[in-house]
Amino acid sequence: AQSVTQPDIHITVSEGASLELRCNYSYGATPYLFWYVQSPGQGLQLLLKYFSGDTLVQGIKGFEAEFKRSQSSFNLRKPSVHWSDAAEYFCAVGAGTGNQFYFGTGTSLTVIP
Amino acid sequence: DAMVIQNPRYQVTQFGKPVTLSCSQTLNHNVMYWYQQKSSQAPKLLFHYYDKDFNNEADTPDNFQSRRPNTSFCFLDIRSPGLGDAAMYLCATSREPRGRGYEQYFGPGTRLTVT
Numbered sequence: 001a002q003s004v005t006q007p008d009i010h011i012t013v014s015e016g017a018s019l020e021l022r023c024n025y026s027y028g029a030t031p032y033l034f035w036y037v038q039s040p041g042q043g044l045q046l047l048l049k050y051f052s053g054d055t056l057v058q059g060i061k062g063f064e065a066e067f068k069r070s071q072s073s074f075n076l077r078k079p080s081v082h083w084s085d086a087a088e089y090f091c092a093v094g095a096g097t098g099n100q101f102y103f104g105t106g107t108s109l110t111v112i113p
Numbered sequence: 114d115a116m117v118i119q120n121p122r123y124q125v126t127q128f129g130k131p132v133t134l135s136c137s138q139t140l141n142h143n144v145m146y147w148y149q150q151k152s153s154q155a156p157k158l159l160f161h162y163y164d165k166d167f168n169n170e171a172d173t174p175d176n177f178q179s180r181r182p183n184t185s186f187c188f189l190d191i192r193s194p195g196l197g198d199a200a201m202y203l204c205a206t207s208r209e210p211r212g213r214g215y216e217q218y219f220g221p222g223t224r225l226t227v228t
Contacts, residue, residue, distance in 0.1 A: 032214035043117070043203055043219030044156070051214055090155055099168065100212040103155035 004093050006104035013081050014112050021076040021107050023091030032094035033074040035065055038106075039087045047089075050074060061085070086111045116140070117220035119204050125226045126194050134189040134223045136204030144210055145187040146217065147179055148203040156203055162187060163210065191225075199227045 005024045013019055025031060032051055036044040048059025055067040065076045074091060091104040118137045126132040136145065144163050148156035160169045162181040176198070178190045191198055201222045207215040 032212075034216075036217075041222070041224070043205070043221050044217070045219065046216050049214070049216065088153075094212045094214045096214075097210075097212050099161070099210060101158075101210075106153070106155050108153070 004091055004102045004104040006089075006091055006107050008107045009105070010108045010110070012110040012112060015083050016080050019076075019078045019081045019085070019109070021089050021091075021109070023074045023076065023104060024072050025074065025091075025093045026072065027093060027095055029096065030069065031096065033065075033067060034092040034094070035059065035063070035074075035076050036090045036092060036103075037061075037087050038090065044090065047076070081109075081111055083111045083113070085109060117204055117206055117218050119202075119220035119223050121223060122221060123224045123226070125228060126191075127228055128196065129193045132191050132194055132225070134191075134202050134204075134225070136187045136189070136220055137185050138187075138204075138206045138218075139185070140206055140208075140218060141184060142206035142208050142218070143184075144207045144215075145181060146203075146205040146207075146211070147177075147187070147189045148205065149198075150201040150203055150222070159189070194225070194227045196227050199225055201225075 003026045034049045035047040038044045047063050048057045050057045050067045089107045094101045120135050146161040147159045150156040159173045181187045203222045204220040205217040207217045209215045
């Protein structure tokens with residue numbers, strides 16, 4: 001069965017530090033991969049997505065993610081975190097058919113001054 | 114700006130009293146979704162419409178129903194809310210089904226409280 005794992009429930013980083021949020025998926029073929037962000041009390045917003053081609057994907061707000069087929073991973077990175085990045089981050093996988101879509105359990109990011 | 118709008122943002126209802134949440138979109142997307150999200154959890158899909166075709170998730174309680182009278186509007190009806198139905202309800206749209214890789218656009222959500 002397809003699944004998405006975000007191993008880190010909660011991460012705390014200092015403002016200005018680099019960030020990496022982990023995401024692993026379980027799926028036989030190359031899926032569609034997404035990272036969404038949710039600020040407190042708000043809906044989700046797409047940060048970036050991977051369909052095919054270049055495995056390093058650039059997104060909004062200075063985020064990037066790298067697809068590694070050999071590791072079944074799609075980790076999200078940012079070189080320098082801002083206080084406004086504090087939010088919940090969801091990795092998600094689309095498995096190709098209409099409703100085969102799975103969210104990870106989310107990683108909560110706290111940014112300290 | 115094209116967007117997904119949810120009304121109200123906050124809704125308080127009494128145990129067992131029917132409640133309706135609304136969602137509208139200006140994106141002209143084919144697919145509209147309703148999610149339930151509880152604290153510190155991922156959104157859980159309740160059902161979605163692909164155009165006029167209704168698709169219910171297998172584990173969505175019968176207490177939850179939906180209507181899509183036209184492309185722009187979609188409603189979530191909770192017939193007899195229980196305390197366990199208190200949650201954030203998110204509406205989302207996509208041009209085509211999310212599993213095929215289409216981005217979902219989310220509304221800001223309606224926070225439902227059941228007293």
